[in-house]
Structures are given as C-alpha cells and as structure tokens.
Amino acid sequence: MKIKNINVSEILKPTFWKITSVIIVIVGLFSTYFRFTQGLGATTNLQDTVPWGLWIGFDFIGVGLAAAGFTIAATVHIFNMHKYEPLVRPAILTAFLGYSIVVCLLIVDLGRPEHFYHPLYMWNIHSVMFEITWCLICYSTVLLIEFAPVILEKFNLKAPIKILRMISIPVVIVGVLFSTLHQSSFGSLYLIVPGKLHPLWYSSLLPVHFYISCIAAGLSMIIFESYLVARGLTKEDGFQNTGLKMDILSGAAFAVLIALIASLLLKIYDFIDDGKLYLLTVPSMETYLFYLEILLGTIAPIYLLSQKKFREDKKWLYIISICVISGLILNRINVSITGLVASSGVNYFPSFDEISITLMLIVLAIFAFRLVAKNFAVFVTEEHEHSASEKDIAKTKPITIS
Amino acid sequence: MLKEKGILFDVTLCIGCGSCYDACKEANNLPKTSEDFLKDHLSDNTFNVIEQYDDLYARKMCMHCNEPACESVCLVGAITKTPTGAVVYDADKCIGCRYCMQACPHKIPRYEWGTTTPRIRKCNMCAERVSKGLIPACAEACPNEATLYGDMDQLIAIAKRRLQENPDKYYQHIYGLEEAGGGHVLVLSPVPFEQLGYIPELPKEAMPEFTKRAMEKIPSVVVGGGIFLGGMYWLTKRKNQIAKEERSKHEN
Numbered sequence: 091m092k093i094k095n096i097n098v099s100e101i102l103k104p105t106f107w108k109i110t111s112v113i114i115v116i117v118g119l120f121s122t123y124f125r126f127t128q129g130l131g132a133t134t135n136l137q138d139t140v141p142w143g144l145w146i147g148f149d150f151i152g153v154g155l156a157a158a159g160f161t162i163a164a165t166v167h168i169f170n171m172h173k174y175e176p177l178v179r180p181a182i183l184t185a186f187l188g189y190s191i192v193v194c195l196l197i198v199d200l201g202r203p204e205h206f207y208h209p210l211y212m213w214n215i216h217s218v219m220f221e222i223t224w225c226l227i228c229y230s231t232v233l234l235i236e237f238a239p240v241i242l243e244k245f246n247l248k249a250p251i252k253i254l255r256m257i258s259i260p261v262v263i264v265g266v267l268f269s270t271l272h273q274s275s276f277g278s279l280y281l282i283v284p285g286k287l288h289p290l291w292y293s294s295l296l297p298v299h300f301y302i303s304c305i306a307a308g309l310s311m312i313i314f315e316s317y318l319v320a321r322g323l324t325k326e327d328g329f330q331n332t333g334l335k336m337d338i339l340s341g342a343a344f345a346v347l348i349a350l351i352a353s354l355l356l357k358i359y360d361f362i363d364d365g366k367l368y369l370l371t372v373p374s375m376e377t378y379l380f381y382l383e384i385l386l387g388t389i390a391p392i393y394l395l396s397q398k399k400f401r402e403d404k405k406w407l408y409i410i411s412i413c414v415i416s417g418l419i420l421n422r423i424n425v426s427i428t429g430l431v432a433s434s435g436v437n438y439f440p441s442f443d444e445i446s447i448t449l450m451l452i453v454l455a456i457f458a459f460r461l462v463a464k465n466f467a468v469f470v471t472e473e474h475e476h477s478a479s480e481k482d483i484a485k486t487k488p489i490t491i492s
Numbered sequence: 493m494l495k496e497k498g499i500l501f502d503v504t505l506c507i508g509c510g511s512c513y514d515a516c517k518e519a520n521n522l523p524k525t526s527e528d529f530l531k532d533h534l535s536d537n538t539f540n541v542i543e544q545y546d547d548l549y550a551r552k553m554c555m556h557c558n559e560p561a562c563e564s565v566c567l568v569g570a571i572t573k574t575p576t577g578a579v580v581y582d583a584d585k586c587i588g589c590r591y592c593m594q595a596c597p598h599k600i601p602r603y604e605w606g607t608t609t610p611r612i613r614k615c616n617m618c619a620e621r622v623s624k625g626l627i628p629a630c631a632e633a634c635p636n637e638a639t640l641y642g643d644m645d646q647l648i649a650i651a652k653r654r655l656q657e658n659p660d661k662y663y664q665h666i667y668g669l670e671e672a673g674g675g676h677v678l679v680l681s682p683v684p685f686e687q688l689g690y691i692p693e694l695p696k697e698a699m700p701e702f703t704k705r706a707m708e709k710i711p712s713v714v715v716g717g718g719i720f721l722g723g724m725y726w727l728t729k730r731k732n733q734i735a736k737e738e739r740s741k742h743e744n
Contacts, residue, residue, distance in 0.1 A: 131605025138535070138602045141590035168721050170728035201588020201603065201610040205568075208587050212568035218703055219591050220567035221710070263721045267714055274706075281702045282561050282595045285694060297706050 111453045118450020121443035125198060133443040137436065142426060144440035145199040148448050150276050150422035152192040154300070155415065157308025159185025159233060160269035161345075167262045174338055176331070179240060179468045180319070181312050186233040187455040193226065194451055218278045225272030232265035240466045274301040280425060288429040290369055290380045293360050296425075302356060306349035307418035309342050310411040317408040323463060331469040340402050346414060347395035354388050376432065379424055387417010496577040498676035499617070499631060500647040501551050502654070503688065504661060505638035508542060508549035515633035516540040519618055536604040539615040540630055543689055548681075550688040551630075551639070554579060554600045554615040555668055556676035559698035562592035562601060571612075577644065577676040578617035586612060597672040597694050617676070644676060651678050673698025 125133045136143050162181040165174050197203050209223045236258075239251050254261075277300030280287050293299065316334060323329035361367050370377065391413045400406040431437060440448075462468060510529045516539055517524070526532035530544045540553045556579045563571045563579060570585035571592055588610060593601045604610035618628035626632070631641035640647060651666045667679040671694040679690065686692040695702075 127608065129606060129608045129610065130603075131607075137605065138593065139599070141593035141603065164721070168725045168728070170725070170732050172732075199589075201590065202586060203588075205585075205587040208568045208585060212570075212585055214564075214567055214569040216564045216700065216704070216707070217567040217591075218707065219565060219589060221707070223567055259725060263718060263725070266721055267717050270713060270717060271710060278703060278706045279591070281706055282565060282699050283597075284702060285597055285691065286594075294702075294705070 111457065114446070114449050114453045117446045118453075121446040122198065122450070125443055125447065126203070130201060133441060135438055135441040135444065137438075139434040139436045140430075140438040143438055144427075144444045144448060145195045147423050147426040149192045149195055149199075150426055151419050152188045152195070153273065153276060154304040154307050154418050154422060155311045156185040156188030156192075157269065157273060157304035158312040159188075159236075159308070160229075160266045161305055161308055162312065163236065163262050164266045165345075167259060168266070173341065176335060176470060177312055177316075177338060177342070179237070179470065180315060180463075181308075182233060182236050183240075183459060183462055183468055184311065184315060186230070186237055187458055189226065189230050189233065190458075191451045191455050193230070195448065196226075198447055218275050218281075222272050222275050222279070225268045225275065229265060229268040229272065232261055232268060235261050236265065240468060244466050270301065273304045274298065276300050277425075283430075286430055286433040287425065288376045288432060289364075289366055290376055291421075291425050291429045293364065295356065295360050298356060299353065299360075302349055302353040303418055303421060306346045306353060307414055309346045309349070310414035313339050313342055313346075313407055314411040314415060317404060317411070319463070319469070323460070328464050329469065330467075332463075334404055336402060336404060339404070339407055343395055343401050343407055343410070346410075347392060347401075350388050350392050350395070350414070354384075354392065357384070357388075376424075376429065379420065379428055383417055383420040383424060386413055387420060391417070496575075496644040496676065497617070497622070497641065498556070498577060498644045498647050498678065499628065500640040500642070500651055500678045500680070502638050502640075503548055503550060503679065503681040505636050506542075506549040506551070507636055507638070508544060509635060510542060511633040511635055512551065512630035512639055513540060513542055515629035516615070519621060519629035534600065534602055536602045536606075536611075536613040538602075539613065545688050548683065548688060550679075550681075550690070552600075552689070553630075553677065554617070555598050555671070556615075556617055557597075557672055557698070558674045558676070559700050560675075561595040561597055561672070561699035564700035564703065565591045565595040567591070574619060576617075576622060578619045578622070579614075580616045580619050581612050581614070583611040595699065597699055598691060647678055651680055654680060670696045673701075 121133065130136055134143060158177070158181040162174060162177045165171050166178050197206055200206060209220060214220050235254060239254055242251050242254075274297035277296035277298070280292065280296055281294065284292055316339060319329075319332045320334040323332045325332075361370075370380075391410050394400045394406065394410050394413075400410065427438060508530065513529045513532070516522070520539060522537045522539070525535060525537050530542060530549075532538055532541050534541055534552060540551060543550045543552060556573075556577055558577075560571065560573060560579045563573055566586075567589065568585045568587055570582045570587075571579060572582070573579055590603060590612075592612060593603060600614050602613045604613060618626070618630075621628060627641045631639045640650070648666070648669065651669075655662050655664055655666070661682060663681050663684055665681075665685065667681065667685045667690055668675050668677050671691075673696070679685070681688055684692075
C-alpha cells in the first residue's frame with residue numbers, strides 16, 4: 091500500500107475553513123504550551139471556589155454526544171436490526187474521536203498530568219471518578235476493537251479480522267455495559283454535592299437523567315453528522331456512499347423521540363417526587379436556563395418528532411437534531427458550571443487558553459474524521475458491512491491526505 | 493488502640509487575638525498572606541482563618557469529617573483518615589483532578605493554582621506534630637482555651653455540659669457533631685451558626701452515602717444488563733432466522 095502522489099497545490103489551496111482551522115490549531119498549540127509551562131492558575135479562570143470549568147464541562151458534553159457508539163452497536167449487533175448497519179461505522183468513529191477529545195482534555199485539566207497513570211494501580215473503589223476512569227479506558231479499548239476491522243480491511247489482513255469477528259458479540263455487550271456505567275456515572279459525580287448543585291438539577295436520579303439524555307443526544311449527533319456528511323463529503327472528493335438514507339434516519343429519530351419522552355416523564359416524576367415544582371416559578375437565572383434547556387432540548391423536539399411529516403423531512407430532522415444536541419450541551423453546562431454558580435458565589439467564564447485548547451481539539455477531531463472517512467470504508471451501503479466492503483472502492487483506493 | 497482525637501472551638505471564649513492563626517502559619521511553614529489576619533481567607537497558604545462577626549470570632553478550617561467526602565471521591569486514595577481521625581493528604585499520589593474540592597461540603601480544600609506541580613492544601617490537624625507527641629499548634633497557642641484538643645468522647649462531653657450548664661449563653665447546638673455525618677472539629681456559639689458563616693442545613697448523613705446508593709447498584713446493572721443483552725441477542729437472532737426460513741419456504 092503506497093501513498094498516492096500528494097497533490098501539494100490541492101492541499102495548500104486556501105479555503106475559509108482551512109485557514110480558520112490552521113489558525114485555531116496553531117493558537118491552541120501555543121495555549122497548550124502555556125498551560126503545561128505556566129500552570130493552571132495562569133492559564134485558566136479556575137479558582138478555589140470553581141475547581142472545575144470548561145474542560146470538565148466539555149468532557150461531559152463529548153461523552154454524551156458520543157453515545158451513539160454503543161446505542162447503534164447494540165441496535166445492530168445485539169437487537170439484530172440490520173437495517174441500521176450503515177450507521178455503525180460512523181457512530182463508532184464518532185465515539186472514538188469524541189472519547190479521544192475527552193481523554194486529551196482530562197489530561198490537560200489534571201493538575202499533575204505526569205501522574206495520569208496513577209489510577210491504574212492506586213485504587214479507591216468507592217470513588218465515582220475511579221469507576222469513570224476505568225470505564226473510559228476499557229470502553230476506548232472496546233471502540234478500538236470495534237473499529238479495527240475497518241482499518242485491517244484496507245490492508246487486506248484477513249486473519250485478525252476473523253478473530254475480531256469471533257469475539258465481536260461479547261465485545262459489543264461489554265461495550266454497552268461500560269457505556270451504561272460511565273454515562274450514568276458522570277451524573278453520579280454530582281450526587282455528593284446536594285448542597286452545592288442547584289436543586290433544579292440536583293436529583294438522586296441524576297445518573298438516570300444522564301443516561302437517558304445521552305441516548306437521545308447521541309442518536310441526534312449521528313443524524314446531524316449524516317446530514318453534514320451527505321452535504322459536504324461528495325463522491326468527487328473521493329467519499330463513497332455518504333448519501334442520506336432517510337428511512338434509517340427516520341427510524342433513529344423515532345428512537346430519539348422515545349428517549350426524549352422518557353426523559354421528560356422522568357423529570358416530571360422527579361420534580362413531583364422531590365416537591366421541587368415551586369422552583370419553576372422562582373424567577374432566577376437558573377430557572378430561565380432550565381426552561382431554555384427543557385423547551386429547546388426536550389419539548390420542542392418531542393412536538394416536532396411526534397409528527398410524521400417532520401420526522402421524514404431531512405431539513406427538519408437536521409434542525410431537530412441541533413435542538414436535541416443543544417439541549418444536552420445546555421444540560422451538561424448547567425450541571426457542571428451554571429448550576430454551581432450560586433453556591434460558589436463566583437461567576438466563572440472560561441479563559442482564552444481554556445477556549446482555544448478546546449477548539450483546537452474539536453478541529454483536530456473533525457480533521458481526523460474527514461481523513462478516516464475518506465480513506466477507509468466508513469460509509470458502507472449494503473446490509474452486511476463485511477460483504478459490502480469487499481466490493482467497496484474505498485478499500486482498493488490508495489490513501490489520500492487533504 | 494489510639495484514641496480518636498478532635499478539636500473543640502468555643503466562640504464565646506475566643507478573643508480574636510490571632511495566636512492560632514500565627515501558630516498555624518508557623519507550624520506549616522506558610523508565608524504571610526495578609527496584613528490583617530481578620531481579613532485573610534483560606535488559601536493554599538492559609539489553612540486556618542479567624543472571621544469577625546461584630547464582637548464574635550469564628551474559626552474556619554478543615555472539619556475532619558468522620559466519613560470525609562474528599563476521601564471517598566479521591567480516585568487514587570491520596571486523601572486518607574489517620575487512626576486518630578485527622579484527614580490527611582499525600583501529594584505524591586494526587587493526580588490533581590480536584591474532585592475533593594468539588595465534593596467537600598464545608599468548601600475547605602484549596603489548590604496551589606500558581607505552580608506547575610500543584611498540591612491540595614488544607615489543615616491536617618498537625619498530623620506530624622501529633623505523631624511526635626505534641627498537640628496541634630492552634631490548640632497549643634490559644635491563650636483562652638477557646639480551642640481545645642483532646643479525645644473526641646471527652647470533647648463531646650465538655651461541649652454538652654457547657655450547653656446544659658449555660659443554656660442562656662449558648663445557642664443549643666454543637667456544630668460539627670452531626671453535620672455531614674459529623675467530624676472531629678466541634679464548634680459552640682452564642683448565636684445560630686449561619687450568622688457566623690458556618691454552612692447551615694448540611695445533611696446529617698455522611699456525604700459518601702449519597703454516592704454509595706448509586707454505586708452499589710453497579711453489580712446488578714452489570715449482571716442484569718449482561719443477561720438482558722445476551723438474551724436479546726439470542727432472541728432476535730432466532731427471530732430473524734425463523735423469518736428467513738419462512739421466507740425461503742414461501743419462495744419454494
């Protein structure tokens with residue numbers, strides 16, 4: 091396998107997005123350098139009363155939006171609904187890149203990043219953070235195993251693929267279990283701060299809230315991504331089978347609808363059970379943010395998705411998926427940052443370096459997604475990804491970089 | 493066996509002299525952080541402060557909880573409880589996730605934001621001095637016995653007796669005895685504690701209990717989830733197989 095003669099002028103052809111991306115990455119690298127040489131105090135707006143900021147908040151968002159990795163894998167491989175096969179590889183790739191961002195940000199955020207390996211042999215099994223760390227390590231490994239065939243196919247390595255296919259079902263099951271644990275555990279992190287987190291968000295059911303909302307938002311992320319991929323990655327650029335398959339997306343959208351209804355019902359139960367309904371009429375910053383989160387991320391999408399005409403229209407699906415994703419982003423930010431402002435008494439806004447490092451990682455992930463999608467059979471058409479890929483042109487095509 | 497030790501601080505006896513503040517700084521080799529100790533606040537270089545509320549003075553420091561939230565959340569076990577009850581920290585283990593700061597119900601732990609090798613900083617009840625047979629510097633320095641160091645059972649008895657013998661002098665509550673599951677620092681005051689900046693309405697339950705209730709469901713989620721997923725795989729596969737056979741039968 092040799093790399094095709096790289097068309098330098100093609101790569102260097104300036105476009106708006108290329109220039110923006112390069113600037114973001116360069117600035118991000120400088121910020122990363124400052125972060126590791128100057129320390130957290132000089133480069134972030136974190137302080138004793140606000141020990142967690144944008145980076146941890148973004149970790150919650152990244153993990154939540156990567157949830158399709160386990161839901162789609164379960165749908166296809168455990169529930170044997172092979173109609174959704176074309177979504178498996180994009181979902182796993184999205185999840186893997188999402189988790190890569192999360193792990194990078196976690197390390198950037200650690201006060202002593204050089205001690206990052208300590209949890210491997212210093213154990214405190216009572217810590218939610220310990221459980222999350224191990225789930226992240228194990229699930230990233232699962233994602234690697236799940237995605238490995240795509241890479242191996244390209245290089246025509248049949249023997250390892252055969253082994254991976256043999257263990258694929260147990261691997262998927264283990265992946266679903268690890269995901270279930272850590273997706274919910276991100277909510278459990280806040281169970282220990284009943285006096286600090288605003289009661290609009292604090293609930294003993296936080297882990298369940300996190301779990302259900304990540305299912306809806308993860309699937310929405312795949313719908314959102316499919317739309318963008320269909321629009322942006324065309325055959326002329328070397329991408330195969332990136333067209334929209336509306337019956338599949340409508341099916342996924344229906345699952346989003348069910349998850350959103352479940353999440354709304356759980357919220358209502360939670361508010362009645364905890365006697366928190368009065369909070370909804372207290373005029374405050376938190377209340378407005380809560381309404382925004384629920385209306386934009388849950389109620390509006392439920393209303394739209396419950397109507398077939400919206401569910402089967404690609405433009406509307408795109409808009410709805412943005413709503414659900416925004417809802418999750420708002421929710422995670424509210425739980426990890428704004429919901430804690432009142433108790434800390436300090437207004438926190440991320441610093442330049444915090445923002446630029448986060449943006450850099452997002453840009454790098456998008457670049458990696460494009461690169462992998464272009465060179466490997468990520469988008470496959472037929473029911474059985476393995477037989478489909480045999481015929482797929484992407485397999486025999488040389489690697490391209492641009 | 494070592495007896496559990498603690499500190500009893502009586503607001504009615506505190507004269508706001510600052511001896512404990514200075515002694516704490518000296519014992520822990522901490523630099524000067526403020527011209528006026530009454531205006532100082534907890535930081536990476538201040539583990540003990542005295543706050544003025546009109547003519548009353550209140551000490552703020554680590555409460556050395558019986559079941560510390562910080563200890564339970566630390567993923568590498570950098571925070572531990574000594575046999576005498578002090579909550580101590582090991583910087584060599586710490587990875588700097590700062591979950592302890594987030595979790596502490598008393599909002600005590602501070603961080604060395606200014607360095608590239610930061611540590612969590614807080615009172616450790618002078619664990620080193622105590623191991624040498626001394627008592628904590630603040631208790632030793634107090635000229636008016638406002639801060640007492642001793643066996644927990646004796647301190648609780650003293651506190652209860654003071655409340656009983658002088659019902660008019662004291663607000664009838666021992667702060668720290670039951671707050672967040674109780675701890676090794678007890679406070680007596682003539683006025684309700686929220687007037688002195690102590691965090692009110694903390695749950696009587698130890699904080700780790702809130703997490704435990706969710707964590708203990710993990711084994712059943714794993715086992716139940718595994719069985720469910722395995723079962724669903726088998727069921728749906730069988731269903732597809734039957735449907736396929738039916739189809740081929742029809743075609744024939």
